[in-house]
Amino acid sequence: MPALHDFATWEPLLTLLRAAQPDRTRPVVGSVSRTGWSLPQSRQQPVDEAVAPVRRALAEAADHEALFVADVSPGGQAVLHVFGTNPAVEYGLRNPSPGTLVLVEGTVPEPWRHLPDPMPGAVPAPSADPALLERTLRERLPDAVGATEEEIAAAEARLGVALPEELKALYRATRVRPAGPDGSGDWEADFAEQQIAEAAVGCELSSLEDLFALDTDRRPCPWQFAATKAVVTPPDSAVQGLVGSPGWIVFGSNGGDMFAVDLTPGPRGHLGQVILIDHEQSVGAELYGESLTELVLNGFESSVPARRQERRSPAVARVGDHHDLVDLESAAHPDLEVVQIFDRGGAPLSLAPIVGLPRIRTLTAHPGTLADPLEITGLPGLEFLSLGPDEWRVLLDNGAVPRGLSAADIEARGNEHPVAVVTVVNDLLALWDRPPIPHTVVRGSLDPSGPPDR
The missing domain is CATH 3.80.10 (Leucine-rich repeat, LRR (right-handed beta-alpha superhelix))
Structure with missing residues (x-):
C-alpha cells in the first residue's frame, strides 16, 4: 500500500481533528493538498505538523490533493475514506459537494459556443474619422515611429480579420513597441515610449503585436456558473451580449478592464465602436464610445460606459x-x-x-x-x-x-x-x-x- 493509504500517515491529523470536533456523531471531513488544506477547525490551531505526513505522501504518490472522511467511534476505532483526484471533476474535489462532473470531455456551455449574429448593415459611426485620428496622434506624437503597412497586414493575417481603418490609423501614428526583450532591447526607452503613447491616446495601449481577439477561451468560467448564463441581445442594444467574439479586437485597458474595437456590433451599434469588457463579468460588454476618433479627441477618461439596463x-x-x-x-x-x-x-x-x-x-x-x-x-x-x-x-x-x-x-x-x-x-x-x-x-x-x- 502506498504511504498515502497508510493509517499512520493520517493518524496525527485525525487525532487533532477528533479533539476539536464537538459532535462525535458526525464524520470528520476535510481535504489536504500539497499547498494547503481545508479542515473543519480554526486555522489558528497548530496543524502544520499534523498535515505534514499527508502532504509528503501526496508528493510521493505524485498526487495533488486528497479529500478524506473519517468515522470515529467513541472508543477511537476509525474508518478512513480517502478520495483521490479525478480529471472528470472540474476544479478538483470539494466538500460537501465533490465538484462539477464534466461528463463529455472538452465540452463547454452553450453561451461559450454562441457565435455573434451577423449585422450586414452595420457601418462606422459618423464621428469615425481615420484621417483626423491619425493627424491628431501625429501632432501629439511627433517623434513616434508608426507601423508599416506590412506590419499591419501581418497583424491582420495573425488575427484573421481586417482591422478597422481607425485602428490602422492609430498604429500608423505609433506602433508602440512592447517593453523589454520583445521590443528594441532598451527597456527604459521602450517603457518611456509606451507611456508617451498612452498619454496621447488616453488608455494603456497594446503594441500592434499584442492585439488579440477576445474569444470565449479568454473568458473561462466553471460549468456550474457558466451553464446558468444566457446570451441575450435585445433589439435596441448597441453591443451583442456575447461571452466573446472574433470581432472584439482588444487594443488597450484601463489597468483592469479591457478596451476593444467591435467588429460584430449589436442591432443599434456601429462597426468599429469601442467597448469595455469588465474583468468582473463573464458575459457581455458595454458600449464605451461610438468611435475611436471620438474617444481620442475628447479623452477616454471623459467617457462613461453605457451601462446595460438590468432587465x-x-x-x-x-x-x-x-x-x-x-x-x-x-x-x-x-x-x-x-x-x-x-x-x-x-x-x-x-x-x-x-x-x-x-x-x-x-x-x-x-x-x-x-x-x-x-x-x-x-x-x-x-x-x-x-x-x-x-x-x-x-x-x-x-x-x-x-x-x-x-x-x-x-x-x-x-x-x-x-x-x-x-x-x-x-x-x-x-x-x-x-x-x-x-x-x-x-x-x-x-x-x-x-x-x-x-
Whole structure:
C-alpha cells in the first residue's frame, strides 16, 4: 500500500481533528493538498505538523490533493475514506459537494459556443474619422515611429480579420513597441515610449503585436456558473451580449478592464465602436464610445460606459429564495433556456409548466424543491443538471438520467454522508464511461488502549 493509504500517515491529523470536533456523531471531513488544506477547525490551531505526513505522501504518490472522511467511534476505532483526484471533476474535489462532473470531455456551455449574429448593415459611426485620428496622434506624437503597412497586414493575417481603418490609423501614428526583450532591447526607452503613447491616446495601449481577439477561451468560467448564463441581445442594444467574439479586437485597458474595437456590433451599434469588457463579468460588454476618433479627441477618461439596463430576460428564470419569480408558471416562455429553483419554504414544485419547452438546456434545483424528479424526463434538451443526492438517486434507480448531459452537479448540503454522495457521483460517471473518483478505505485506531467497539 502506498504511504498515502497508510493509517499512520493520517493518524496525527485525525487525532487533532477528533479533539476539536464537538459532535462525535458526525464524520470528520476535510481535504489536504500539497499547498494547503481545508479542515473543519480554526486555522489558528497548530496543524502544520499534523498535515505534514499527508502532504509528503501526496508528493510521493505524485498526487495533488486528497479529500478524506473519517468515522470515529467513541472508543477511537476509525474508518478512513480517502478520495483521490479525478480529471472528470472540474476544479478538483470539494466538500460537501465533490465538484462539477464534466461528463463529455472538452465540452463547454452553450453561451461559450454562441457565435455573434451577423449585422450586414452595420457601418462606422459618423464621428469615425481615420484621417483626423491619425493627424491628431501625429501632432501629439511627433517623434513616434508608426507601423508599416506590412506590419499591419501581418497583424491582420495573425488575427484573421481586417482591422478597422481607425485602428490602422492609430498604429500608423505609433506602433508602440512592447517593453523589454520583445521590443528594441532598451527597456527604459521602450517603457518611456509606451507611456508617451498612452498619454496621447488616453488608455494603456497594446503594441500592434499584442492585439488579440477576445474569444470565449479568454473568458473561462466553471460549468456550474457558466451553464446558468444566457446570451441575450435585445433589439435596441448597441453591443451583442456575447461571452466573446472574433470581432472584439482588444487594443488597450484601463489597468483592469479591457478596451476593444467591435467588429460584430449589436442591432443599434456601429462597426468599429469601442467597448469595455469588465474583468468582473463573464458575459457581455458595454458600449464605451461610438468611435475611436471620438474617444481620442475628447479623452477616454471623459467617457462613461453605457451601462446595460438590468432587465429580466425570458431566457433565464430564477424561482424562490428572494428572486422575482415565485412559481414556474410565471417562467414558462418559448425562449426559456435556464431554470434555477431555490429553497422557497413551501411545497415542492412540479416541472409540468415547463415540460416540453424547446430551448431549456440548464436546470438547477436545490435539494427537496422538486415534487417529482422523474418529470425531468420531459426536458430532453438538458446539457447541464444540478440536483441533490436524493434526486439524483431517483433518476439513477429509474434509468432516467438525461443522456444528453455534458456536465452535472450534485448539490449536497452537508447532512449527507460524503461516501453516499461520492457513490452517486461514481454511478453518474459510469454512465458516460468516465473514470470513477478513486476511493480507498483504511481502518485503524486513534486510541488503542480504549474499550473495543460493540
